[in-house]
Amino acid sequence: MILQRLKSKWIFPVDRPPIENGLIEIVDGVITAVRAAEPHEVAIDFGDVAILPGLVNAHTHLEFSLVEQPFQPAQPFTDWIRSLVAYRRQVAPTSAKPCVALNIGAIESLASGTTLLGEIATSGWDELFMPTHGPQIVAFCELIGLRPSTIDQQIQIAEEWLARKSQLAPVTYGLSPHAPYSVSPELLQRSVELAKRFNAAVAIHLAETREELEFLADGRGPFVELLKSFSAWPEQGLPTGRRPLDILRALADAPRALVVHGNYLAADEIEFIAARPHMSVVFCPRTHEFFGHEPHPWRQLLAKGANVALGTDGRGSNPDLSLWNELVFLRKRFPDVAPSTLLKLGTLAGARALGCEHDCGTITPGKRADLVVVSVGGCGEPHEALITADSQIVRTLCGGQMG
C-alpha cells in the first residue's frame, strides 16, 4: 500500500467550496480524504499554491501537434479544411511523424495540466504512442463516408476499434462520425447502434458553420464543391430539408453523446440537448475565436441546464493544447461569468461529457488522484485569484504519480 499526503495553501475540490490549508490523502493512486490539514501534520507541502482536479480537454486532434501555426486561411472554412487535408497528405502516414505528433501532443497536454483527453483518432492511431502514466484518453475513431459503398467498410473499422482492449495506456474507445457534411445519415445511424452495443461514447462536429446549416437544408454551398473536389460526393445526392436537430435525434440514442462546437445551435436544439443529461456540448473557445464565428451559445446552454465541456481542438486551429489557457481566455473575455463556473467547465463537465465522472473531474474520496498544482497569480477571493494570466501550471499528477 502506498500512502501519500499532499497539502497546499488552497484546495479546490470543485464539488464543494475551496479549502484553505487543505490536505489530500491518497492510497494507491485513489483519493481517500480531502480536508483541512491539522497543525504540523506530515505531508508533502506544495506551499503557497492551489491544487485542483486535473483538467479535462474534451476535444482535440493530437495528430496535428507538430503544426507550429494554425492552418490558414481561417475563412472560408472549406479552404481551411483544404489546408488541413494538404498537411495530412504531405505528412506520409508511413513516416514516424504522425506517431511523434501523438506522443508530443499527449505530453504537452499533461504538462499543461490535462489529465483526461477526448481525442479524435485517425488511421494509424495507437495507444502505443501514448504515455503510460496518463493522461487518461477517450479515443474516438473518426469515421467518414457519404457514398453507400464506403459504409460497410467504415462500420467494420469502427467495430474493430471498439473491440480493442487497452493494455499499455489508460485508453477507452469511442466513435466519431466526423460531421454532417462528411457522414451519411446511414453511417451515422449505424455508428450510434454500434456504440450502443459496446456502451461507447459518440462525438460529432455539429452546427459548426453557417455553411453546414445551408448544406443540411438545401444540399448546396461550399461543402458540395469541397466534396466534389475530393470525389466524395454521392451521385444520388443527400436528403435535404435537414437541420442539426435531425442529427441530434439520431445521436441521442448513443450512451454518451458529444456535440463538438455547436456554434450555431438554435433555441430548440439547445432545449433538446439540455433535456438529455447524457448529451454534452464541447465548446472550444480559442478555436471559436480563430474562425471568427458569431457568439457561441454556451451561456444559454448553461442557463438551460445543459452540460458544457471545454476543448482546445487541435493545433490546426489553436496555438497550443493548454486547457488552462482556454480558462484564462474565457476569464478575460467573460469577466461576468463566475470563475467557479469556468473551473467546473474545465474539470467536472468535461469528465461528464466523456463518461468518466465516476472516476475523475473533482477531488473526491473514491476518485483517481488526477490533480494539477497551480501557482496562484492574483489575490482576493480564492476563485478570483486562481484563473489569471499570471497563474502557472506547476505540476500534474495522474493517479497520484507526478508527471
Ligand SMILES: [Zn+2]
Ligand atoms: Zn475537431
